[in-house]
Amino acid sequence: xxxxxxxxxxxxxxxxxxxxxxxxxxxxxxxxxxxxxxxxxxxxxxxxxxxxxxxxxxxxxxxxxxxxxxxxxxxxxxxxxxxxxxxxxxxxxxxxxxxxxxxxxxxxxxxxxxxxxxxxxxxxxxxxxxxxxxxxxxxxxxxxxxxxxxxxxxxxxxxxxxxxxxxxxxxxxxxxxxxxxxxxxxxxxxxxxxxxxxxxxxxxxxxxxxxxxxxxxxxxxxxxxxxxxxxxxxxxxxxxxxxxxxxxxxxxxxxxxxxxxxxxxxxxxxxxxxxxxxxxxxxxxxxxxxxxxxxxxxxxxxxxxxxxxxxxxxxxxxxxxxxxxxxxxxxxxxxxxxxxxxxxxxxxxxxxxxxxxxxxxxxxxx
Amino acid sequence: xxxxxxxxxxxxxxxxxxxxxxxxxxxxxxxxxxxxxxxxxxxxxxxxxxxxxxxxxxxxxxxxxxxxxxxxxxxxxxxxxxxxxxxxxxxxxxxxxxxxxxxxxxxxxxxxxxxxxxxxxxxxxxxxxxxxxxxxxxxxxxxxxxxxxxxxxxxxxxxxxxxxxxxxxxxxxxxxxxxxxxxxxxxxxxxxxxxxxxxxxxxxxxxxxxxxxxxxxxxxxxxxxxxxxxxxxxxxxxxxxxxxxxxxxxxxxxxxxxxxxx
Amino acid sequence: xxxxxxxxxxxxxxxxxxxxxxxxxxxxxxxxxxxxxxxxxxxxxxxxxxxxxxxxxxxxxxxxxxxxxxxxxxxxxxxxxxxxxxxxxxxxxxxxxxxxxxxxxxxxxxxxxxxxxxxxxxxxxxxxxxxxxxxxxxxxxxxxxxxxxxxxxxxxxxxxxxxxxxxxxxxxxxxxxxxxxx
Numbered sequence: 001x002x003x004x005x006x007x008x009x010x011x012x013x014x015x016x017x018x019x020x021x022x023x024x025x026x027x028x029x030x031x032x033x034x035x036x037x038x039x040x041x042x043x044x045x046x047x048x049x050x051x052x053x054x055x056x057x058x059x060x061x062x063x064x065x066x067x068x069x070x071x072x073x074x075x076x077x078x079x080x081x082x083x084x085x086x087x088x089x090x091x092x093x094x095x096x097x098x099x100x101x102x103x104x105x106x107x108x109x110x111x112x113x114x115x116x117x118x119x120x121x122x123x124x125x126x127x128x129x130x131x132x133x134x135x136x137x138x139x140x141x142x143x144x145x146x147x148x149x150x151x152x153x154x155x156x157x158x159x160x161x162x163x164x165x166x167x168x169x170x171x172x173x174x175x176x177x178x179x180x181x182x183x184x185x186x187x188x189x190x191x192x193x194x195x196x197x198x199x200x201x202x203x204x205x206x207x208x209x210x211x212x213x214x215x216x217x218x219x220x221x222x223x224x225x226x227x228x229x230x231x232x233x234x235x236x237x238x239x240x241x242x243x244x245x246x247x248x249x250x251x252x253x254x255x256x257x258x259x260x261x262x263x264x265x266x267x268x269x270x271x272x273x274x275x276x277x278x279x280x281x282x283x284x285x286x287x288x289x290x291x292x293x294x295x296x297x298x299x300x301x302x303x304x305x306x307x308x309x310x311x312x313x314x315x316x317x318x319x320x321x322x323x324x325x326x327x328x329x330x331x332x333x334x335x336x337x338x339x340x341x342x343x344x345x346x347x348x349x350x351x352x353x354x355x356x357x358x359x360x361x362x363x364x365x366x
Numbered sequence: 367x368x369x370x371x372x373x374x375x376x377x378x379x380x381x382x383x384x385x386x387x388x389x390x391x392x393x394x395x396x397x398x399x400x401x402x403x404x405x406x407x408x409x410x411x412x413x414x415x416x417x418x419x420x421x422x423x424x425x426x427x428x429x430x431x432x433x434x435x436x437x438x439x440x441x442x443x444x445x446x447x448x449x450x451x452x453x454x455x456x457x458x459x460x461x462x463x464x465x466x467x468x469x470x471x472x473x474x475x476x477x478x479x480x481x482x483x484x485x486x487x488x489x490x491x492x493x494x495x496x497x498x499x500x501x502x503x504x505x506x507x508x509x510x511x512x513x514x515x516x517x518x519x520x521x522x523x524x525x526x527x528x529x530x531x532x533x534x535x536x537x538x539x540x541x542x543x544x545x546x547x548x549x550x551x552x553x554x555x556x557x558x559x560x561x562x563x564x565x566x567x568x569x570x571x572x573x574x575x576x577x578x579x580x581x582x583x584x585x586x587x588x589x590x591x592x593x594x595x596x597x598x599x600x601x602x603x604x605x606x607x608x609x610x611x612x613x614x615x616x617x618x619x620x621x622x623x624x625x626x627x628x
Numbered sequence: 629x630x631x632x633x634x635x636x637x638x639x640x641x642x643x644x645x646x647x648x649x650x651x652x653x654x655x656x657x658x659x660x661x662x663x664x665x666x667x668x669x670x671x672x673x674x675x676x677x678x679x680x681x682x683x684x685x686x687x688x689x690x691x692x693x694x695x696x697x698x699x700x701x702x703x704x705x706x707x708x709x710x711x712x713x714x715x716x717x718x719x720x721x722x723x724x725x726x727x728x729x730x731x732x733x734x735x736x737x738x739x740x741x742x743x744x745x746x747x748x749x750x751x752x753x754x755x756x757x758x759x760x761x762x763x764x765x766x767x768x769x770x771x772x773x774x775x776x777x778x779x780x781x782x783x784x785x786x787x788x789x790x791x792x793x794x795x796x797x798x799x800x801x802x803x804x805x806x807x808x809x810x
Contacts, residue, residue, distance in 0.1 A: 006648075006655040006662065024447050032668070050446045055472040059439035062432065062469075066412070066443025069430060070451065074443070092433050116668035143691075176691055177648060177664040179655040214428040214444065215451050217407040221374075221423050223431035232377060233423060233431075278691075285690035352692050 003182050009147040009174040010035035010077075013103055013167065014043065016151035017075050019186045022101070023049035024074035026063030028056050028082060031115040032171040033105040036077035057082035061089040064100045069222065071191075071213045073155050077103035079171075081112060083122055084129075090164055091130030092224045094248060097201075097209065099158035099191060103151070103167040105174040106325075108350050117350025118171035120277055120325040126166050127304050133245050135252035137259060138166040138304035142280035144178045149186075150301060156189035157259065162208055163252060168303065170325065172278040172352055194218060202229040207251035253305055260307035262300045269296030270318040271362060274311075274334060276300040278352055279323040285355045286362070295362065303330065308337040319343055321361055323353045369396035372406065374426050381420060385571075385579035387538035387564025391485050392421045394541055394562075395454065398548035402452075409452045412441040414466060417492045417566075418458035418485035435466030438473045441480050445625045449479070452552070459486040459500040463519050467499070474528030477556040479625040483548060484521060484559070487566035495569030506573040521561050526617045531556030533617035537563040537586040540613065547615065556623030563611070630684045631768045632693045636710035637702030637723070640673045642755035646700065647679035649759060649777045650769060654683045656780070657773030663691040676709040683768050698766055700758050701727055702740065719806070721762055723754065736765055736804045743796055753793035756782075760797020761804065771798060 007015070014036045017025075025040040037053070044051040050067070054060045057078050064074035078086065083104045093100055108114030109121045122129075126138050137157050139150040147169060154165040194200055194210030200220045203209045212218035225233040226241045234240050252259070265287065266272075271294060273283045280299050287297055296314055300307065311320075311334065319341040322331040328344035335342045345361050347353050373396075382388050399409065409427045413419035415434035422429035432440045437455050445453045462470050462484050473480065489507055490496040497507040497514050500521065504513040525533045532554035534547040544562055551558030565571055565582035576582035591607065593614030599606050633650060637643045644666050651662035666679040680693040699720035701711040707727050714720055718733040725741035738761045744754040756778060763774045775794060782790045 004656060006652040006664075024443070026443055026446075052442065052446055054439060054442070055468050058436060059442070059469055059472070062436045062439035063443030063446070065432075066430065066440040066445075067447035068443075069428070070444055070448040072447040074447070088433055089436065172665075172691070175665065175668070177651055177662075178688065178691070179661050212428075214410055214430075215408060215448055219406065219426050219428060221429045221431065223423060224433060225431065230376075281689055281691050288689055352690075354692075354694065355690055 002184060005180050005182060006177055007144055007180050008035060008177045009141070009144045009169065010105065011039050012144045012147040012180055013077070013151045013169065013174070014039035015182075016148035016186070017101065017155070018043055018047060019148070020073065020152035020155040021188060022073045022075050022155060023047070024064060024067035024072040025049070025051045025076065026054050026067065026074070027060040027076040027078065028054055030057070030079045030082045032107055032174050033077045033079045033103065035174070036103055036105070057085040058089060061086045061093070061102065065089060065093050065096070065098045068098045068100045069214045073159070075101040075103065077105065079105050079107045080109045080122060083125065087129045090136070091132060091134060093164040094130065094134045094136065095224050096222050097162040097248070098164065099162050100164050101151070101154045101158055101167065102164055103169065106168065106170040108348065114350050116171065118278060118325060118352070119348070119350065120168075120170055120329070123168065123303060123326065123329045126168055133249055135249040136164055136166060136304055137161065137252060137302065138168045139261070139301055140168050140276040140303050141173055141301070142277055142299070143173065144176065144180045146301065147173060148180060148182070152186040156187070159191040160189045161252060161255065162211065168277065170278050171350070199229040200231045201227060203247055203251070207247050207254065256305040256307060257309070259302055259305060260310070261302045262298060262307055262310050264296070264298055264310065264313050266293050266296040267313050268316050269294050269314065270316055272296035272298060272314045272317045272320050273358070274298045274300065274320050274322045276303050276330065277325070279325060282323060282353045282355055282358055286358045289355065290359070306333050311337050321345060321358070323347065323358060325352070367400060369393060369400045372396045372399070372425050372427070374424055377424050380424055382417065383568045385565065385567040386417070387487065387566070388418055388421065388485050390538045390541060391483060391544070391562045391564060392424070392456070394545040395483050395548050396425070397545050398552060399454070401549055402552050404452050408450060409454070410444055411454050411456060412437050412444060413456040414461040416458040416461045416490070417487070418456055419461055421456040435461055435464070436469060437461065438466060438469040438480065438482065442473060442478055445478060445480055449625055449627045453480050455480055455482040457482060457484050459484065459488060459521070460490045460498040463499040463521055463524070471524065471528040474525050474530040474557050474559070477529055477531055477621050477623045479555055479557070479623055479627070481548070481551045481558040481560070484561045485564045486521065486561055487564045487570055488518075489566050489570040491566050491569045495573065507570070522559065522616050525559040529557070529621055530559045530617065531619055531621055531623060532558035534615045535561040535563070535611070535613050537590060537613065538565060539583050539587040540590070550615065550618070554618065555626045556621060630682060631698060632696040633681045633683070633698040633700065633762070633768060634678065634693060634696035634710060635680070635700045635702070636676060636678045636706030637755070638705060639671050639675050639677045641677070641702050642752070643677040643702065644679045645781060646755045646759050647681045649774070649781050650762075651681045651683070652780060653769040653773035653777035657776045658769050660685055660769075661688050663688045665692065676703065676705045678706065678710045698762070698768065699731070700762055702755065702758060704728055719766065721758060721765065723758060730807070735807050736761065736801070737807070738797070738800050738804060740797065740800075743800065744793060747796055748789060748793055750789060753790055756790050756793035757797035757800065760794040761801030764798040764801030765804065765806070
């Protein structure tokens with residue numbers, strides 16, 4: 001039986017993780033994500049899992065990567081400053097193809113910025129923040145229901161693609177309480193096991209190698225150095241390095257259609273909103289208040305890999321309008337893919353765009 | 367069975383320089399593990415970055431060669447997620463005490479059931495010989511060209527103060543003692559720390575008047591002060607020579623530990 | 629029908645809990661939709677605390693309160709910061725024990741803190757008294773839903789006290805004269 005709850009977004013995130021079978025949480029307290037850790041500390045031991053508060057965020061993500069190699073579904077949660085500290089080990093997780101989930105309840109930056117106010121300022125950092133060429137998956141919830149469902153989904157994507165998956169929430173969605181319908185169960189994608197006798201980092205046709213779990217007799221060496229299919233360091237081989245990095249990026253980018261999660265409303269519209277995360281709510285309000293087939297909406301849940309092909313669904317679009325709680329980070333990504341103007345509706349400070357502000361943008365320069 | 371069975375034969379030869387002390391320490395560690403009767407499938411080696419941290423890649427078990435300074439944090443995740451695994455960390459003085467210093471003291475505080483073997487060559491070897499947190503005062507390195515003016519860490523005192531259950535220090539000269547110390551560390555529930563001073567002929571020795579590898583090993587031998595002897599000097603009110611370092615078992619206790627196999 | 633309610637007082641009065649209880653009553657027991665948000669400052673105690681709830685029969689899209697129609701104000705600082713500019717058509721419940729100012733909208737004087745202390749011996753339940761008065765005077769949720777939500781939310785062993793506080797509030801809300809301001 002499904003059931004109804006009145007939950008805070010961060011609670012829903014923790015519960016979604018537990019429903020997905022998350023059995024290891026390692027993290028460090030930081031506003032506005034702490035409720036995720038607190039909920040895990042209370043609930044995880046009862047479910048037979050492990051909660052550990054580490055000494056900093058670097059250790060937090062290190063611990064979940066270590067746990068992942070023992071087969072755990074592992075997660076950490078943080079916000080801007082902690083997320084910055086995690087960058088190096090995010091790259092390690094990408095390079096070693098470690099499935100894990102990182103929740104970033106975004107707050108206003110740069111630096112300590114606005115600890116208790118929402119923002120979407122880390123959207124480019126999550127994609128490009130770790131050094132070298134990487135590809136990751138990032139999901140953006142717009143309500144408490146999605147805090148639950150997308151967190152659970154993140155574990156499936158992590159296991160399927162062997163990549164760190166990011167829940168790029170924000171303080172607004174993380175701290176609001178609202179109605180949520182808890183599903184009976186969440187579907188679970190198993191991690192593909194390595195066939196014994198095959199090389200541990202030799203990818204299958206899907207560009208993803210089987211997972212050699214620690215303690216199962218694989219005797220696998222896992223290194224952040226450029227490595228061959230045996231997992232052995234080969235850091236001065238140019239061809240091997242290029243092939244490895246290209247595969248790590250291609251396994252995500254080539255699966256963009258399978259990973260993508262978005263809604264298209266009014267595809268024949270000339271004016272089209274694009275939104276992800278909390279600003280989705282304001283666009284929804286505007287669309288509700290002004291039923292107009294000429295106003296379209298691309299509502300994106302999987303921000304990375306960016307589903308650029310969805311933009312082409314709007315055949316008559318004259319311009320895109322993009323409200324973001326940053327200075328136009330994803331608008332720049334959209335601009336790369338379209339020939340019509342992209343109006344970046346930027347807002348900093350922690351408050352959501354009001355419906356009136358979006359209406360004004362709709363009516364301006366028409 | 368011998369400790370040699372624990373090596374990945376297809377990865378040899380290794381990258382360590384001729385005369386490097388690291389191989390000695392790895393041999394002693396594997397010999398101790400062999401004596402414990404641990405199974406390869408249940409044993410995981412975790413390391414960070416640096417010469418010493420390459421050790422994990424030469425061993426046939428599952429191993430995790432991580433980021434600089436973070437080996438203990440990764441190992442904490444491995445151990446807490448599966449307490450049935452035996453987890454050993456290889457690290458060096460820069461990895462452990464500079465960039466990884468915070469993880470080190472917190473692992474001691476938690477007293478998590480890991481055994482950490484630190485190959486202390488008192489220098490950053492892999493990056494070409496820069497000064498480290500254990501470079502002695504006056505020693506030359508590429509970043510202390512006129513002699514190190516900072517005071518080094520005593521890693522063992524740090525581990526003891528932070529709460530580790532087992533702490534000992536030996537050198538690459540003391541192979542039998544070191545093997546016993548590692549074994550004692552493996553046997554002790556909680557955090558075990560074994561510091562092994564090693565010669566680094568390439569980055570340390572040749573800049574610091576150890577023309578031959580044997581000169582440096584001899585220095586390590588002759589400047590080792592047994593703990594028992596140190597204690598007798600103190601008891602007798604006699605001065606402890608300042609140019610010597612204490613070797614032996616420095617702590618063995620039963621503080622509450624984390625992550626111990628049930 | 630969308631109702632927007634703002635609670636304000638000082639940290640430690642249970643301002644945020646009041647809003648959570650109200651939202652919970654609407655969602656869990658009145659089959660409505662609700663969104664509860666709050667302003668976080670660095671103060672855990674003292675300062676001006678503020679929390680808001682939107683209650684609607686339909687799904688709530690825009691989750692932020694623009695200008696509430698209903699105010700529950702439990703401290704003078706809270707009034708000055710979050711109540712003084714209430715619109716003319718709003719209704720405000722002021723804890724008349726602690727708030728000296730009066731708004732330029734309709735208001736009810738509810739001596740929540742005094743009554744909690746004198747009648748129940750515990751001023752800690754003043755927020756529940758105010759909740760009872762709120763529901764009695766505005767019917768944003770049903771009294772039955774409020775009672776259940778309170779029972780869900782208060783510490784074990786304090787249920788009877790809190791239900792007494794709620795009922796006291798309901799009586800105060802029903803008996804209170806609404807002040808019209810011209």
